[in-house]
Amino acid sequence: xxxxxxxxxxxxxxxxxxxxxxxxxxxxxxxxxxxxxxxxxxxxxxxxxxxxxxxxxxxxxxxxxxxxxxxxxxxxxxxxxxxxxxxxxxxxxxxxxxxxxxxxxxxxxxxxxxxxxxxxxxxxxxxxxxxxxxxxxxxxxxxxxxxxxxxxxxxxxxxxxxxxxxxxxxxxxxxxxxxxxxxxxxxxxxxxxxxxxxxxxxxxxxxxxxxxxxxxxxxxxxxxxxxxxxxxxxxxxxxxxxxxxxxxxxxxxxxxxxxxxxxxxxxxxxxxxxxxxxxxxxxxxxxxxxxxxxxxxxxxxxxxxxxxxxxxxxxxxxxxxxxxxxxxxxxxxxxxxxxxxxxxxxxxxxxxxxxxxxxxxxxxxxxxxxxxxxxxxxxxxxxxxxxxxxxxxxxxxxxxxxxxxxxxxxxxxxxxxxxxxxxxxxxxxxxxxxxxxxxxxxxxxxxxxxxxxxxxxxxxxx
Amino acid sequence: xxxxxxxxxxxxxxxxxxxxxxxxxxxxxxxxxxxxxxxxxxxxxxxxxxxxxxxxxxxxxxxxxxxxxxxxxxxxxxxxxxxxxxxxxxxxxxxxxxxxxxxxxxxxxxxxxxxxxxxxxxxxxxxxxxxxxxxxxxxxxxxxxxxxxxxxxxxxxxxxxxxxxxxxxxxxxxxxxxxxxxxxxxxxxxxxxxxxxxxxxxxxxxxxxxxxxxxxxxxxxxxxxxxxxxxxxxxxxxxxxxxxxxxxxxxxxxxxxxxxxxxxxxxxxxxxxxxxxxxxxxxxxxxxxxxxxxxxxxxxxxxxxxxxxxxxxxxxxxx
Numbered sequence: 172x173x174x175x176x177x178x179x180x181x182x183x184x185x186x187x188x189x190x191x192x193x194x195x196x197x198x199x200x201x202x203x204x205x206x207x208x209x210x211x212x213x214x215x216x217x218x219x220x221x222x223x224x225x226x227x228x229x230x231x232x233x234x235x236x237x238x239x240x241x242x243x244x245x246x247x248x249x250x251x252x253x254x255x256x257x258x259x260x261x262x263x264x265x266x267x268x269x270x271x272x273x274x275x276x277x278x279x280x281x282x283x284x285x286x287x288x289x290x291x292x293x294x295x296x297x298x299x300x301x302x303x304x305x306x307x308x309x310x311x312x313x314x315x316x317x318x319x320x321x322x323x324x325x326x327x328x329x330x331x332x333x334x335x336x337x338x339x340x341x342x343x344x345x346x347x348x349x350x351x352x353x354x355x356x357x358x359x360x361x362x363x364x365x366x367x368x369x370x371x372x373x374x375x376x377x378x379x380x381x382x383x384x385x386x387x388x389x390x391x392x393x394x395x396x397x398x399x400x401x402x403x404x405x406x407x408x409x410x411x412x413x414x415x416x417x418x419x420x421x422x423x424x425x426x427x428x429x430x431x432x433x434x435x436x437x438x439x440x441x442x443x444x445x446x447x448x449x450x451x452x453x454x455x456x457x458x459x460x461x462x463x464x465x466x467x468x469x470x471x472x473x474x475x476x477x478x479x480x481x482x483x484x485x486x487x488x489x490x491x492x493x494x495x496x497x498x499x500x501x502x503x504x505x506x507x508x509x510x511x512x513x514x515x516x517x518x519x520x521x522x523x524x525x526x527x528x529x530x531x532x533x534x535x536x537x538x539x540x541x542x543x544x545x546x547x548x549x550x551x552x553x554x555x556x557x558x559x560x561x562x563x564x565x566x567x568x569x570x571x572x573x574x575x576x577x578x579x580x581x582x583x584x585x586x587x588x589x590x591x592x593x594x595x596x597x598x599x600x601x602x603x604x605x606x607x608x609x610x611x612x613x614x615x616x617x618x619x620x621x622x623x624x625x626x627x628x629x630x631x632x633x
Numbered sequence: 634x635x636x637x638x639x640x641x642x643x644x645x646x647x648x649x650x651x652x653x654x655x656x657x658x659x660x661x662x663x664x665x666x667x668x669x670x671x672x673x674x675x676x677x678x679x680x681x682x683x684x685x686x687x688x689x690x691x692x693x694x695x696x697x698x699x700x701x702x703x704x705x706x707x708x709x710x711x712x713x714x715x716x717x718x719x720x721x722x723x724x725x726x727x728x729x730x731x732x733x734x735x736x737x738x739x740x741x742x743x744x745x746x747x748x749x750x751x752x753x754x755x756x757x758x759x760x761x762x763x764x765x766x767x768x769x770x771x772x773x774x775x776x777x778x779x780x781x782x783x784x785x786x787x788x789x790x791x792x793x794x795x796x797x798x799x800x801x802x803x804x805x806x807x808x809x810x811x812x813x814x815x816x817x818x819x820x821x822x823x824x825x826x827x828x829x830x831x832x833x834x835x836x837x838x839x840x841x842x843x844x845x846x847x848x849x850x851x852x853x854x855x856x857x858x859x860x861x862x863x864x865x866x867x868x869x870x871x872x873x874x875x876x877x878x879x880x881x882x883x884x885x886x887x888x889x890x891x892x893x894x895x896x897x898x899x900x901x902x903x904x905x906x907x908x909x910x911x912x913x914x915x916x917x918x919x920x921x922x923x924x925x926x927x928x929x930x931x932x933x934x935x936x937x938x939x940x941x942x943x944x945x946x947x948x949x950x951x952x
Contacts, residue, residue, distance in 0.1 A: 174667070175666045175667040178665065178666050178667070178716070178743065179666055181743075181762060181786060181805075182664075182665075182666075184805070184829065184848070185829065185831065185848050185872075185873040185875075185892060186872060186873060186892055
């Protein structure tokens with residue numbers, strides 16, 4: 172923008188003669204920056220070099236914890252392959268990466284930070300590349316990507332990796348140690364201790380989401396995920412992981428390569444799901460079938476300044492536009508996306524109608540259905556390749572997984588799919604959402620008419 | 634008369650020195666403030682009764698194009714002055730995908746004008762808002778020389794039509810400087826106006842006669858041998874004069890365009906100097922040229938995204 176302002180000043184001076192050659196700009200006419208700023212949709216007229224863009228996003232397959240493909244895989248062996256894939260597929264020199272941020276939730280903080288550092292070494296990063304973890308519960312992966320985007324915007328570095336890692340096999344959800352008795356006097360604090368399933372029952376009860384709606388959402392999720400897998404859509408984003416499986420009875424080790432999500436049930440049906448018993452409340456509606464799966468997995472996203480990506484000739488998968496985290500009532504934490512999505516979309520200068528694709532994490536069918544209805548979103552635009560109920564929800568990895576899924580789907584859909592949103596609810600009552608845009612989108616200005624016969628772009632303009 | 638609509642705002646128009654029916658237009662999106670640029674190479678229909686304009690080829694650039702110049706040595710070569718500070722060489726005989734042939738990135742700010750040496754035909758000058766003028770040849774990867782004396786944006790640099798080594802430069806520092814490329818510094822500094830000077834051009838028949846156009850709305854004609862008093866002061870434009878150009882055919886004729894949206898023709902030797910005024914543009918008239926092959930053929934472009942080609946004395950807008 173500064174360049175544009177300077178250009179305006181030079182031209183304005185032609186209309187506002189000042190005989191001195193000092194060129195002061197204190198007159199009544201002055202150049203001003205557009206209030207809407209760089210992020211506003213209407214003025215995306217050309218690609219700005221300081222955009223933060225995503226050039227690669229990969230994930231492992233997501234596998235059922237304790238029973239799935241990664242039950243005998245160390246967490247660092249999940250993270251290392253996706254980090255390595257970013258480097259190998261883009262040919263970026265790993266020493267140029269300014270920071271790696273890993274979203275991870277359940278593992279003990281310092282131990283996980285060490286594991287991540289080790290994973291970076293396994294992936295071939297030199298000792299000079301720093302790494303850290305971030306924990307915003309279920310949105311940690313998205314928070315990691317947002318942190319990296321913010322650091323690039325701030326100028327701390329030009330290239331960074333936002334990642335997510337969770338092995339719910341190794342670190343199940345549990346409370347460690349005693350609970351401060353003071354919690355009894357603070358209702359909201361006490362609600363933070365509610366099992367997530369109970370918050371789901373609260374949402375279903377308070378906003379009247381029926382069991383059938385929830386089961387239907389689960390069936391849809393499985394159906395879409397199965398179709399996407401069958402069509403090979405996830406092949407672009409999944410990095411095969413070579414690992415081992417240990418036979419629980421014989422103790423025999425078998426080398427395997429995991430490249431397919433193993434929680435998807437193509438024949439999930441309403442009648443089958445309706446037989447499941449509610450888990451959290453006797454007459455409740457939340458069952459194992461209409462909740463997200465407990466999974467192991469990892470994902471990683473390579474971000475950089477657009478100018479750097481162009482210099483390196485890397486394809487631009489998408490532009491990171493905005494991120495927003497909000498707080499909601501911990502007792503109904505699942506409503507998070509219903510608050511976070513409008514906030515992030517507004518910050519991007521857009522309307523909900525402008526969004527062409529959503530990835531909303533299906534922590535529970537109750538909250539997912541509620542958010543969809545509350546925001547009046549078109550079901551055809553949400554989780555088109557299934558969600559966490561079918562694919563799985565490895566807490567810290569989900570955000571990075573969604574980035575990979577969303578951006579690859581936007582790429583497949585082409586120019587018609589310009590803006591995408593990722594959102595999830597967050598345990599203890601929060602929501603997060605981020606807006607992504609295709610890398611090559613630009614608006615037609617009202618006074619710059621489109622040229623139809625533009626098939627022969629000179630190489631300079633590309 | 635032929636009219637062409639450009640998608641972006643016009644910045645400059647130049648007739649080809651080789652083909653009387655060909656011209657090139659430099660344009661920039663969003664008034665050149667930000668956005669892309671495009672160069673259109675246009676062909677006029679050969680018969681004078683037809684007003685058709687066909688686009689031979691168009692080249693896109695990543696930033697606005699502020700000026701262009703045809704090569705005097707090759708009939709298909711174009712030099713473009715681009716707002717991102719680059720100077721680009723295009724070959725109109727090659728498809729856009731093989732263009733630009735070269736891109737010279739040396740200026741640190743917007744390049745505002747480019748002028749091809751008409752006598753030696755091997756070099757060209759670029760004037761930039763980075764306060765410098767650079768001398769280039771087509772075959773060298775870097776500039777031959779940088780002329781840095783001006784204290785503010787240099788808006789224009791023009792070769793002397795007789796002396797292959799002499800040129801003049803017009804700057805926002807309110808001076809015009811005369812340079813000889815064989816000399817280390819400028820040979821003459823003319824404080825030609827009290828305000829920014831946006832354009833200058835040499836008389837094609839008198840090697841000592843120079844015209845300057847300024848933000849002060851006037852055009853002044855100078856004898857560089859005695860520059861204490863201008864030969865003539867031409868008043869008539871209502872706003873800053875953006876460009877001035879001497880006629881290739883008549884010694885005392887010149888054309889100018891201005892932020893007052895008009896194109897004016899002048900004869901500086903007669904008392905009533907304003908010979909003609911054309912108000913066909915509906916926005917700032919920014920680029921104007923006179924054909925060296927057809928007497929009296931004019932072309933202009935402006936921020937109204939229009940390119941007009943007309944014969945002096947006729948209405949540019951006439952269907």
